[in-house]
Amino acid sequence: MAFTRATGKHRGPSRLARKRAGIAGAAAIATTGVIGTLASPALAADTETPSVEDTGLLQAVVATDTSLADRIDAQADAQQQEADLAAARAEAEAEAKRKAEARAKAARAAKERAAREAERKRLMSYTLPIAGSYVSTGYQAGGAVWSSGTHTGVDFHAASGTPVVAVGMGTVVEAGWGGAYGNNIVIRMKDGTYTQYGHLSSIGVSVGQTVAPGQRIGLSGSTGNTTGPHLHFEARTSADYGSDIDPVAYLRGHGVRV
Template identity: 45%
Template sequence: MYIPNDDDFGSYDEDSLDAFEEWNPTEESIRPVRGRHRVHKKSGGGLARSSTVLGVGVIAAVGAGGIATAQDGKPPVSISMPDLPGVGAVADSLPEAKSLPGVGSLMSDDSADTNASAVAAPLTAAGVSTTDAEQGTTDAGEALRARIMQQAENQQNQADTAVRTAAEQAAAEQAAEEAADQQKAAEKAADAKAAAKKKKEEEARKAKAEAERLAKLAKSYAIPTSSYTLTSHFGDAGSMWSSGHHTGLDFAAPTGTPLKAVHTGTVKEAGWAGAYGYRTVLELEDGTEVWYCHQSSLNVSAGQKVSTGDVIGRVGATGNVTGPHLHLEVHTPGGAGIDPLGWLQSKGLNP
């Protein structure tokens, strides 16, 4: 594109510029151009086309603003530009006004209707988006209000969703905790059941072992007599006994019924013992003493070794008695008297 310089315009004086009058646009001068604009070039003038471009630019500016009024009511004044040397070449190099961007539509026949529609559009439509228009909203305030309400609703929905999600998570955690507690309770119950079963089995095993022990032990121990009835037990109270209570276990049986050694041992004493009548004291290997009292006769003597089941005497009624019976006492190695029934049972015997 050619750019003119000062030499192209030649020289001119300020008096010639004073001849130009002030130009004020009027309704007629800014009326939209319809159809093809014709430019009359002055003879010898170089600014005919440039003045046309200037006029079109004014029309575009005024048309885009939508308003133009006359100032001070002055009549329209024709604009006349002096012919300047060299300007013609510049004018010839300028493009057609219709080809300028944004100007072509102003020069077409439809531009008036478009501009009229733009001017006629209400200011309240500013800020109305295409989506708002599609939803039937044409007022900017109403559109803003709708967007604010929509935003508030979205925020409320998000808050509700967060609350619901938190509640669901809390419920899931609580359910998981309850399931874990139930699992622990079930495991605890199973452990308790298993422990009880194990304990029962252990007790059964111990009972079996004890029964086997007593059965084996019973083979080495024997009940001291036969054909008897238990009449008085250890600890029974009464005035018949000097101590105020019974110190042994009585086996009532006919006189002459054999008396047997309850276990292997040594005869420590055999003879008369006052209120006990004829008495035999059998000392066992562990130091326990077994007393046989009120015998009618003695079959052993002191220092004699006997085995389980050997006959050592006979049932009688000697000493302080009310009838024939065996008064049996058991003393620990320390000399304390204990219940003969419990001691016999501990040996696997059940008199």
């Protein structure tokens, strides 16, 4: 009886089928990372079936995965560096802005302090009652023209209508007709002394008004007991007649060149 090759469901896989299965297994290993253990001895022993190393598929997949990961990491590093640089630039700009604002604020404060100091000095300063003038008749000069027998102030040379200013900061306590002084103004000064301005042609302030150094208070003239236009200026320790002091020494004592 002759023996024949088994057919149907008991027939073993062909060489071509086994080769295809081996290639598919290598692909599965490359993509999943799991090495199967179910390969049959017949398939493993078949020398014609190419291994994973023979096809190069596993190495290619692993190399591709590594290269892609490296590129992703490099891109992430580059993005992080760019973000860090942007944050550093923003912080530097914010710091520069804060410093600029601080400098501007300090400059404004310094300017305001300087302005206040300058104003304080101006208010505490003294000046001549008529700018650029000079003393034409001195203090305590004798003569019949004065009822007391001596001059109780000094006369500053001035044409009629010349501006007369307060010599320092004070408050007006008298503004009007003063008998022999004609139109006159008396100011109580900041230091408690008094100054008087006589023979005015006009008066520009009123009682109770505060005046500053150099502020115009009237115009010179020749009203009252006078022989011609000029400014009679007195310095006193009180508002009363007879408390006069040397006007030139008074002004010099307050830093005025006379």
